Amino acid sequence: MTETRNNVFHQRLRAYYQLTKPKTVWLLVFVGFATGVLLYPESSFSFSVFGIGFLALLLSVAGTNAVTNWIDRDIDSIMERTSKRPLPRGELTPRAALLFGLSTFSSGCLLTALISPRSILFLILGFLFSAIIYNGYLKRRSPLNIIFASPAGMMPVLFMWHFLEQKLNMTPLLLGFLVVLWTPSHIWSLAIFFASDYGKAKIPMLPLVAGEAWTARVIAFFNLLLVFVSSWLSVIDFFNRFYFLSVLALNAVLLTLTIKVLLNPAPVNSFRLFKFSSLYLALLFLIMIFDRLLF
Numbered sequence: 465m466t467e468t469r470n471n472v473f474h475q476r477l478r479a480y481y482q483l484t485k486p487k488t489v490w491l492l493v494f495v496g497f498a499t500g501v502l503l504y505p506e507s508s509f510s511f512s513v514f515g516i517g518f519l520a521l522l523l524s525v526a527g528t529n530a531v532t533n534w535i536d537r538d539i540d541s542i543m544e545r546t547s548k549r550p551l552p553r554g555e556l557t558p559r560a561a562l563l564f565g566l567s568t569f570s571s572g573c574l575l576t577a578l579i580s581p582r583s584i585l586f587l588i589l590g591f592l593f594s595a596i597i598y599n600g601y602l603k604r605r606s607p608l609n610i611i612f613a614s615p616a617g618m619m620p621v622l623f624m625w626h627f628l629e630q631k632l633n634m635t636p637l638l639l640g641f642l643v644v645l646w647t648p649s650h651i652w653s654l655a656i657f658f659a660s661d662y663g664k665a666k667i668p669m670l671p672l673v674a675g676e677a678w679t680a681r682v683i684a685f686f687n688l689l690l691v692f693v694s695s696w697l698s699v700i701d702f703f704n705r706f707y708f709l710s711v712l713a714l715n716a717v718l719l720t721l722t723i724k725v726l727l728n729p730a731p732v733n734s735f736r737l738f739k740f741s742s743l744y745l746a747l748l749f750l751i752m753i754f755d756r757l758l759f
């Protein structure tokens with residue numbers, strides 16, 4: 465009997481964890497973590513404050529993602545890619561999922577209020593752009609949905625910087641802009657691969673409305689901007705030579721995969737670009753950490 469209860473508990477715990485879209489959570493939280501590391505050692509913040517900021521960001525992003533799963537529960541059950549999420553599988557009730565999402569997000573805000581109440585603004589903006597503007601409204605109405613949602617990606621950067629420094633300057637804005645530029649091509653490369661899936665759910669993603677060839681051109685445009693801005697940071701002495709050489713190699717791979725999609729926007733090429741783009745963002749901020757701490 466005890467073993468059965470333990471199994472049920474672990475299954476429920478796993479369902480709540482999956483509800484947060486953990487891969488997305490850890491990627492965005494890592495971006496916020498890297499932002500905090502870039503402030504060291506010039507900033508005067510303590511490691512305990514840094515830890516509180518990290519936990520607050522983790523909770524708020526996880527809570528936001530849980531709410532987006534609640535919003536998308538009807539179309540998730542239609543799409544093959546998302547049909548195994550906790551809500552379509554009936555592992556959690558919609559009410560439980562919504563309460564979990566809102567309470568987790570609120571916990572992040574309350575934790576933030578202990579140190580920097582004004583920083584809550586960036587958590588709320590992330591929630592609004594992601595859950596309300598994108599998932600709640602534009603995702604089902606406009607092929608340009610992800611463009612208007614992409615500012616959500618820069619909020620972990622702005623939040624962590626402001627949480628630790630109590631102010632902003634051009635540095636976090638530039639770092640956050642990298643995530644904004646990265647977001648559309650990341651999502652649209654996935655949309656090319658799962659175009660039929662989005663079609664079944666009647667989601668007007670760009671490949672379905674404008675075609676794969678046109679989408680590939682827009683992906684190339686955003687990736688070129690991303691390459692330019694990430695490279696420009698080293699040209700203006702924002703980072704050291706290690707960053708320049710590492711990002712040069714990283715951008716070469718990104719451009720190679722982008723050109724392949726541009727020449728042949730087949731699902732297999734777009735999926736390769738999608739998989740690498742997740743790694744790209746993590747490696748980009750990891751390179752920043754190494755450049756700051758070791759060179």
